[in-house]
Amino acid sequence: MNEYRDLRVALLGCGSVGAQVARLIIEHGDELAARIGARLTLSGIAVRDTTAKRDVDLPQELFTSDAERLVQGSDIVIELMGGIEPAKTLILQALQGGADVVTANKALIAAHGPELAEAAEQVGAQLSYEASVAAAIPILRPLRESLAGDHITRVMGIVNGSTNYILDRMDRFGDSSEDAMRVASELGYLEADPTLDVEGYDAAQKATILASIAFHTEVPVDAVYREGIANITLEQIETAKQAGYVIKLLAIAERITSADGEHGVSARVYPALIRRDHPLAAVYGGKNAVFVEAEAAGELMFYGAGAGGAETASAVLGDVVSAARRHVVGGPGIAGSLHAGLTILPVGEVNTSYQVMLEVQDQPGVLARIAGILAEHGVSAASVKQSIADGAHERASLVIGTHIGRESDLAAMVDSLRASDLVHEVTSVLRLEGNE
Amino acid sequence: MNEYRDLRVALLGCGSVGAQVARLIIEHGDELAARIGARLTLSGIAVRDTTAKRDVDLPQELFTSDAERLVQGSDIVIELMGGIEPAKTLILQALQGGADVVTANKALIAAHGPELAEAAEQVGAQLSYEASVAAAIPILRPLRESLAGDHITRVMGIVNGSTNYILDRMDRFGDSSEDAMRVASELGYLEADPTLDVEGYDAAQKATILASIAFHTEVPVDAVYREGIANITLEQIETAKQAGYVIKLLAIAERITSADGEHGVSARVYPALIRRDHPLAAVYGGKNAVFVEAEAAGELMFYGAGAGGAETASAVLGDVVSAARRHVVGGPGIAGSLHAGLTILPVGEVNTSYQVMLEVQDQPGVLARIAGILAEHGVSAASVKQSIADGAHERASLVIGTHIGRESDLAAMVDSLRASDLVHEVTSVLRLEGNE
Known part of the structure; x- marks a missing residue:
C-alpha cells in the first residue's frame, strides 16, 4: 500500500x-x-x-x-x-x-x-x-471547462425539483394545484417556507449562478426576473397538453440584444410552455435538467437528481x-473569472412568444378586432383557436399563440387586450420557450 | 487590451x-x-x-x-x-x-x-x-473529475448517431431496415464502410474509452462484447413498441461480480430494449446520450450532438x-490513471434479462414444457404472451420476457429452446436494459 x-x-x-x-x-x-x-x-x-x-x-x-x-x-x-x-x-x-x-x-x-x-x-x-446548482448534476464544471472554447448562447434549466414535481403531478395525474402541493409537502419536497420554491426564489438563485458562469458576468440575484408557479391551474396544464406542450418552471440565462442594439444578458425564471418532444419535457418528478445551447456544440442537456443527501x-x-x-x-485555483462584464438587460428586451387564453364576446367581427389589437403592438399570431363557444352567455374562449416578438410588445398587447371592451377576461398568459 | x-x-x-x-x-x-x-x-x-x-x-x-x-x-x-x-x-x-x-x-x-x-x-x-466519445457532449471530464469522489457503477450510452438514426426511423416512421439504412446513407450518416457503424465497431471503441475512464482500468477494444443492428427487423421494433419499449444500440460499461464472486468490469455493445419512459428512450435521430449510474449521485444523463464538424x-x-x-x-497534465486494474469479465457473467420471440407447435401442454426448459436453466419468466395463433399451420407465436438472470444461463436457455422439437423457430432474442 x-x-x-x-x-x-x-x-x-x-x-x-x-x-x-x-x-x-x-x-x-x-x-x-x-x-x-x-x-x-x-x-x-x-x-x-x-x-x-x-x-x-x-x-x-x-x-x-x-x-x-x-x-x-x-x-x-x-x-x-x-x-x-x-x-x-x-x-x-x-x-x-x-x-x-x-x-x-x-x-x-x-x-x-x-x-x-x-x-x-x-x-x-x-x-x-x-x-x-442541480445537486448531483455536473453542470458548472462542463459550462466552465468543457465549453470554455465555445460561445454559450443560452442555458435553460429545470433547477427546482419541488416545483417540477408539482407541475408533473398536475400534468400526468391530473392533480389540482392544491392537491399536488399537498402531496409534495407530505413527501418532503417542499421547504418549511414553500414560497422559496413555489415563487421561484430558489430557481432565481440558481439562474444567477448559471448566468454568471456561462457568461463570465456578475448577475445579481435581484436582476433576475421572476414569476413562480402559484397561479398555474390544471386548466392551463390541460390546455397545454392538448396543444402538445408541457408547462415547466424554467430558469433561463441568455445572451440577448436589446432593441437599440446593445449586447447583453438576460436572467429570468418563469413557468413556460415546452414542446412535448423537447428533451426538457421528459424531465419527470423531482428530477432536474439543464439544457445548454452553444454556438458550436449546439444543444446539450445535463440530467439527474436535483436534491438528496x-x-x-x-x-x-x-x-x-x-x-x-x-x-x-500544484496548479492554480479555479478563478471564477467575470471578465466579460456584459450588461444585464431587463426582461422587456427578451424575445419570446406568448400563448394567451381569453374570454371574448361571441359576436361577429370580434376576431378581426382582436387581430387589430395584436397588430397595434406589432405582434403577429401564429395560431388562433376558438376553444369553447358558450352561446347562453354570449362568450367565446380563444387561445392565441403568437410568433416570436419582444417581451415588452407582447406584455403591452396583453394589457390592451385586458382593457378592450371585447374581452371579458384574460384567463392565462404563458410564454413558449425552446421553440425556435 | x-x-x-x-x-x-x-x-x-x-x-x-x-x-x-x-x-x-x-x-x-x-x-x-x-x-x-x-x-x-x-x-x-x-x-x-x-x-x-x-x-x-x-x-x-x-x-x-x-x-x-x-x-x-x-x-x-x-x-x-x-x-x-x-x-x-x-x-x-x-x-x-x-x-x-x-x-x-x-x-x-x-x-x-x-x-x-x-x-x-x-x-x-x-x-x-x-x-x-459523443463529440460535443462533455462526458469524459464529468466522469473523470465531477464524479471523482463517487463510485460509478454503470455507464450506458447511445454513442453512435448513425445506428440511432436508423433505429429511430424504423421506430417512428415504420421504415424497413433497408429503407432506413438507405436514407441514413443518403444523408451522410453512414461511413463509406457502413459496417463500422452497423456492426457496432464504432460503439465498441467508445465503450472501451468510457469503461477505462469510469473504472480506472485498461479495457482493450477486443475485450468488448459486440453485436450490431444489422439483423434488427421492423417486426422486432413493432413488437417492442407494443410492449412499451424502444430498441437502442447501447454501449455498456459496468461493474459486475462473476458467479464465483470476483469483482470486475464488463464492456459490451448490443441492441437492447429500453422502457419508453427511460431518459435514453427520448434520444431521437442522430443524437447521442450517455446515462451514468453512480453510487451517490444516482442517475445522470448527458445528451447532445454525437457528430458534426x-x-x-x-x-x-x-x-x-x-x-x-x-x-x-502551471499544474500537472491530466493523468489517465488506470490504478484500479479490475478484471474484465466475459459477457456470460453479466446480469440482464431476455425477451425471446419464438414460434412453437400449437398443442396442449406446450407452455408447460417451454416453462420447463426455462426452469432447467434456472431462468424464470416475468411474462409470457401468446401473440398469434395460426390454426392453419398449427403454430403459435410466443413472446417470453425473463426476470434478470446471468447471461450465460439465458443464452443456454435459448440454445435449448432452439434445440427443442416443440420450437419451430426462435425469431428474436433481445436483452432488456435499464429496467431494474
Missing part, C-alpha cells in the same frame, strides 16, 4: 448532505487516496449541537461546536451549513488561511459569489460550488477531489 | 472538424485569450494536399504538408487526422517535445490510449480526447483551453 500524505478536511455542518460527505470520505478513503495521491483526513465536523442524532453513524470525537478553530490549519474546508452567516465569515477565514473551499450554499454564492471568488483568487485558493454529496466530493489534487500536484 | 503571451498551436488535419477548430481559434481569439490569459496562435495546419478546398476559408499560408516539422516547438498539438498512423507517431513526438496533445481520434485512443497516456505522464504533458470542434476547443491554461498557470 502506498504511503500518502494527509490532507486535513474540515466539515462545517452535518445535515443530510454533510453526513453523506463524511460517510463517503471515510468509506471510500482508500479509493479516494489512490485517485488523489493523498489521503483525505476528516479533522472534524462543526455542528451547533454535538450530541444530535445523525443520518449516518459517525465517530463522536469528530464533532465540535468550534467551527472557527476547526477551520484553522485545514487544507480543505467543506461548508454545508447553509445561510449567509456564519457561513460567509468562516469561508473567508478559511480562504485567508490558505484552505480551498467547497460549498453547496446556493443562497450564499448567489448573493456573495463574486466577493468570495475574489478573496480566493487573491490568495490563490480554490472556491468551488458544483453542488449549489447522497446525490448532493457526490457533487461536493467531486469538488473536494479536484481541490485535493491541486494540493498534491 | 491586455498583452498576452502567445501559445503555438499546431493543427494536424483539416477535415470538417479541423476546419471548424481553426475557424474558432481565429474568430474567437480575443475571447479565448481573456479566458486563458494567453493567446492561441495557429502556427500551421498539416494536411496531405495543401491546395484542397476546405469547409472554411482559412489563410493559405497556414497549410503545410510537413506535419513532423509543424509539431516541433508547438505548445499544443491538435490531432484530427484520424487513423492509427501517422497520428500515433506524431502524437508521441509532440508529447516528447513537451507539447500537450488534444485528439478526437477514437480508434487511436481505443487501441493505444494507455500507451499514449503513459508517454504523456512521463514528460508531465497533458493528453485529452473529450471529442473522441462544429459540434466536435467545441469539445476539442474545450480540451485546448484546458491545456492552454495549464501552460499559463
Whole structure:
C-alpha cells in the first residue's frame, strides 16, 4: 500500500448532505487516496449541537461546536451549513488561511459569489460550488471547462425539483394545484417556507449562478426576473397538453440584444410552455435538467437528481477531489473569472412568444378586432383557436399563440387586450420557450 | 487590451472538424485569450494536399504538408487526422517535445490510449480526447473529475448517431431496415464502410474509452462484447413498441461480480430494449446520450450532438483551453490513471434479462414444457404472451420476457429452446436494459 500524505478536511455542518460527505470520505478513503495521491483526513465536523442524532453513524470525537478553530490549519474546508452567516465569515477565514473551499450554499454564492471568488483568487485558493446548482448534476464544471472554447448562447434549466414535481403531478395525474402541493409537502419536497420554491426564489438563485458562469458576468440575484408557479391551474396544464406542450418552471440565462442594439444578458425564471418532444419535457418528478445551447456544440442537456443527501454529496466530493489534487500536484485555483462584464438587460428586451387564453364576446367581427389589437403592438399570431363557444352567455374562449416578438410588445398587447371592451377576461398568459 | 503571451498551436488535419477548430481559434481569439490569459496562435495546419478546398476559408499560408516539422516547438498539438498512423507517431513526438496533445481520434485512443497516456505522464504533458466519445457532449471530464469522489457503477450510452438514426426511423416512421439504412446513407450518416457503424465497431471503441475512464482500468477494444443492428427487423421494433419499449444500440460499461464472486468490469455493445419512459428512450435521430449510474449521485444523463464538424470542434476547443491554461498557470497534465486494474469479465457473467420471440407447435401442454426448459436453466419468466395463433399451420407465436438472470444461463436457455422439437423457430432474442 502506498504511503500518502494527509490532507486535513474540515466539515462545517452535518445535515443530510454533510453526513453523506463524511460517510463517503471515510468509506471510500482508500479509493479516494489512490485517485488523489493523498489521503483525505476528516479533522472534524462543526455542528451547533454535538450530541444530535445523525443520518449516518459517525465517530463522536469528530464533532465540535468550534467551527472557527476547526477551520484553522485545514487544507480543505467543506461548508454545508447553509445561510449567509456564519457561513460567509468562516469561508473567508478559511480562504485567508490558505484552505480551498467547497460549498453547496446556493443562497450564499448567489448573493456573495463574486466577493468570495475574489478573496480566493487573491490568495490563490480554490472556491468551488458544483453542488449549489442541480445537486448531483455536473453542470458548472462542463459550462466552465468543457465549453470554455465555445460561445454559450443560452442555458435553460429545470433547477427546482419541488416545483417540477408539482407541475408533473398536475400534468400526468391530473392533480389540482392544491392537491399536488399537498402531496409534495407530505413527501418532503417542499421547504418549511414553500414560497422559496413555489415563487421561484430558489430557481432565481440558481439562474444567477448559471448566468454568471456561462457568461463570465456578475448577475445579481435581484436582476433576475421572476414569476413562480402559484397561479398555474390544471386548466392551463390541460390546455397545454392538448396543444402538445408541457408547462415547466424554467430558469433561463441568455445572451440577448436589446432593441437599440446593445449586447447583453438576460436572467429570468418563469413557468413556460415546452414542446412535448423537447428533451426538457421528459424531465419527470423531482428530477432536474439543464439544457445548454452553444454556438458550436449546439444543444446539450445535463440530467439527474436535483436534491438528496447522497446525490448532493457526490457533487461536493467531486469538488473536494479536484481541490485535493491541486494540493498534491500544484496548479492554480479555479478563478471564477467575470471578465466579460456584459450588461444585464431587463426582461422587456427578451424575445419570446406568448400563448394567451381569453374570454371574448361571441359576436361577429370580434376576431378581426382582436387581430387589430395584436397588430397595434406589432405582434403577429401564429395560431388562433376558438376553444369553447358558450352561446347562453354570449362568450367565446380563444387561445392565441403568437410568433416570436419582444417581451415588452407582447406584455403591452396583453394589457390592451385586458382593457378592450371585447374581452371579458384574460384567463392565462404563458410564454413558449425552446421553440425556435 | 491586455498583452498576452502567445501559445503555438499546431493543427494536424483539416477535415470538417479541423476546419471548424481553426475557424474558432481565429474568430474567437480575443475571447479565448481573456479566458486563458494567453493567446492561441495557429502556427500551421498539416494536411496531405495543401491546395484542397476546405469547409472554411482559412489563410493559405497556414497549410503545410510537413506535419513532423509543424509539431516541433508547438505548445499544443491538435490531432484530427484520424487513423492509427501517422497520428500515433506524431502524437508521441509532440508529447516528447513537451507539447500537450488534444485528439478526437477514437480508434487511436481505443487501441493505444494507455500507451499514449503513459508517454504523456512521463514528460508531465497533458493528453485529452473529450471529442473522441459523443463529440460535443462533455462526458469524459464529468466522469473523470465531477464524479471523482463517487463510485460509478454503470455507464450506458447511445454513442453512435448513425445506428440511432436508423433505429429511430424504423421506430417512428415504420421504415424497413433497408429503407432506413438507405436514407441514413443518403444523408451522410453512414461511413463509406457502413459496417463500422452497423456492426457496432464504432460503439465498441467508445465503450472501451468510457469503461477505462469510469473504472480506472485498461479495457482493450477486443475485450468488448459486440453485436450490431444489422439483423434488427421492423417486426422486432413493432413488437417492442407494443410492449412499451424502444430498441437502442447501447454501449455498456459496468461493474459486475462473476458467479464465483470476483469483482470486475464488463464492456459490451448490443441492441437492447429500453422502457419508453427511460431518459435514453427520448434520444431521437442522430443524437447521442450517455446515462451514468453512480453510487451517490444516482442517475445522470448527458445528451447532445454525437457528430458534426462544429459540434466536435467545441469539445476539442474545450480540451485546448484546458491545456492552454495549464501552460499559463502551471499544474500537472491530466493523468489517465488506470490504478484500479479490475478484471474484465466475459459477457456470460453479466446480469440482464431476455425477451425471446419464438414460434412453437400449437398443442396442449406446450407452455408447460417451454416453462420447463426455462426452469432447467434456472431462468424464470416475468411474462409470457401468446401473440398469434395460426390454426392453419398449427403454430403459435410466443413472446417470453425473463426476470434478470446471468447471461450465460439465458443464452443456454435459448440454445435449448432452439434445440427443442416443440420450437419451430426462435425469431428474436433481445436483452432488456435499464429496467431494474
